Amino acid sequence: MTMLREIESVLAANDRLTSSHALWLYGNAPSEWLREAADEIRRKLHGERAFYNRNIHFEPTNKCVYACRFCAFARTADQGPEDGAWDHDLEEFDRILRAKQPGTITEVHITGGVHPDRGVEYGEALCRKVHEVHPTAHVKAFTAVEISFFARKSGLSLEEALRRLQAAGLGSLPGGGAEIFDPEVRRKIAGGKAPAHQWLEIHEVAHGLGLRSNATMLYGHVEEHRHRVDHMERLRDLQDRTNGFMAFIPLRYRNENNALSHLLEVSPEEDLRNYSVARLYLDNIPHLKAYWVMLGVELAARALEWGVDDLDGTVDDSTKIYSMAGAEDQHPAMTTARLESIISAKGRVAVERDSLYQAV
Numbered sequence: 051m052t053m054l055r056e057i058e059s060v061l062a063a064n065d066r067l068t069s070s071h072a073l074w075l076y077g078n079a080p081s082e083w084l085r086e087a088a089d090e091i092r093r094k095l096h097g098e099r100a101f102y103n104r105n106i107h108f109e110p111t112n113k114c115v116y117a118c119r120f121c122a123f124a125r126t127a128d129q130g131p132e133d134g135a136w137d138h139d140l141e142e143f144d145r146i147l148r149a150k151q152p153g154t155i156t157e158v159h160i161t162g163g164v165h166p167d168r169g170v171e172y173g174e175a176l177c178r179k180v181h182e183v184h185p186t187a188h189v190k191a192f193t194a195v196e197i198s199f200f201a202r203k204s205g206l207s208l209e210e211a212l213r214r215l216q217a218a219g220l221g222s223l224p225g226g227g228a229e230i231f232d233p234e235v236r237r238k239i240a241g242g243k244a245p246a247h248q249w250l251e252i253h254e255v256a257h258g259l260g261l262r263s264n265a266t267m268l269y270g271h272v273e274e275h276r277h278r279v280d281h282m283e284r285l286r287d288l289q290d291r292t293n294g295f296m297a298f299i300p301l302r303y304r305n306e307n308n309a310l311s312h313l314l315e316v317s318p319e320e321d322l323r324n325y326s327v328a329r330l331y332l333d334n335i336p337h338l339k340a341y342w343v344m345l346g347v348e349l350a351a352r353a354l355e356w357g358v359d360d361l362d363g364t365v366d367d368s369t370k371i372y373s374m375a376g377a378e379d380q381h382p383a384m385t386t387a388r389l390e391s392i393i394s395a396k397g398r399v400a401v402e403r404d405s406l407y408q409a410v
């Protein structure tokens with residue numbers, strides 16, 4: 051039996067693909083086969099529904115103790131506005147939140163640089179502020195890398211730090227900071243920040259406390275297909291134990307203004323193939339998100355046919371991390387009407403979701 055026939059029979063029996071299957075798919079599967087296979091799994095999971103939400107991002111600071119080589123966003127603590135550094139205080143956050151009418155957003159996504167002076171108390175203050183101004187909004191905040199630093203700074207265990215944030219109103223964790231788990235690749239692109247086992251431990255502890263989370267994968271730089279498979283295998287294994295991940299979010303490396311700018315970006319076809327392999331391999335993470343801000347609207351819409359069921363949200367010009375790294379849209383914002391029309395143009399039913407994927 052050829053490998054493709056073997057994989058087809060595994061899928062037909064609703065069985066699980068092995069890592070060798072996934073690796074083979076990356077290198078060998080015909081693109082149209084991949085698209086159709088992933089689309090079928092997507093349909094079994096979600097029917098014709100495709101999701102979006104109404105959110106804003108808040109990036110409190112881009113001052114960061116780390117210097118990930120792919121990052122165009124971070125500045126050092128001693129840099130100032132003339133170098134493109136910012137450090138918003140709570141009053142500024144209050145102003146940003148009050149600029150939104152009550153009830154017009156369901157989620158505030160908070161993530162930023164790892165500021166050397168800020169511990170868990172700062173995270174708590176941000177969560178409380180959201181609830182003060184938008185009592186019904188969900189706070190999805192702080193990557194595992196930020197949580198790891200908060201805990202260390204405040205002299206707390208990871209669990210204590212997460213409990214404190216949860217008590218202050220944290221609702222779920224975003225998927226950032228995962229990058230690529232393989233230690234060798236991670237050392238090359240993100241040396242120094244929370245290692246893979248700690249990222250995974252933080253999500254495991256969060257899931258144990260009833261906090262759901264997402265998982266990202268930064269691909270298309272120095273990694274090979276085997277590293278992507280290894281990354282997804284670690285997520286799949288953790289999800290088997292906790293069932294706390296809601297969405298997997300592949301993020302294509304964007305190559306402007308960073309220390310890896312000599313690398314070319316992968317092609318749109320590679321992006322689409324990557325979504326499909328992820329949909330087929332990660333059988334236990336329900337949602338697959340094409341983050342339109344990173345991918346561009348046109349490609350995110352195409353991704354809906356390659357296994358994707360979620361486009362993220364309105365965002366409303368509230369994030370800089372991608373525009374600084376070369377994303378086409380310098381002021382990313384979408385109306386719900388536009389998100390709905392992108393989804394309906396693909397023959398799908400647009401569903402506004404909340405942060406836990408319940409229809410609004």
Ligand code: V47
Nearest residue numbers: 120121224225226227264266268301302303304375
């Ligand atoms: O971890 C940084 C990535 C992530 C670049 O959970 C880059 O719903 C590409 O995690 N090229 C942070 N990627 C953003 C993130 C996220 C975004 C949207 C939704 C959710 C969610 C999570 O951004 C970082 C890193 O992997 N990133 N620089 C770059 N040059």
Ligand code: SF4
Nearest residue numbers: 114116118121124163
């Ligand atoms: Fe800091 Fe995050 Fe940029 Fe790394 S990716 S340098 S942790 S802001």
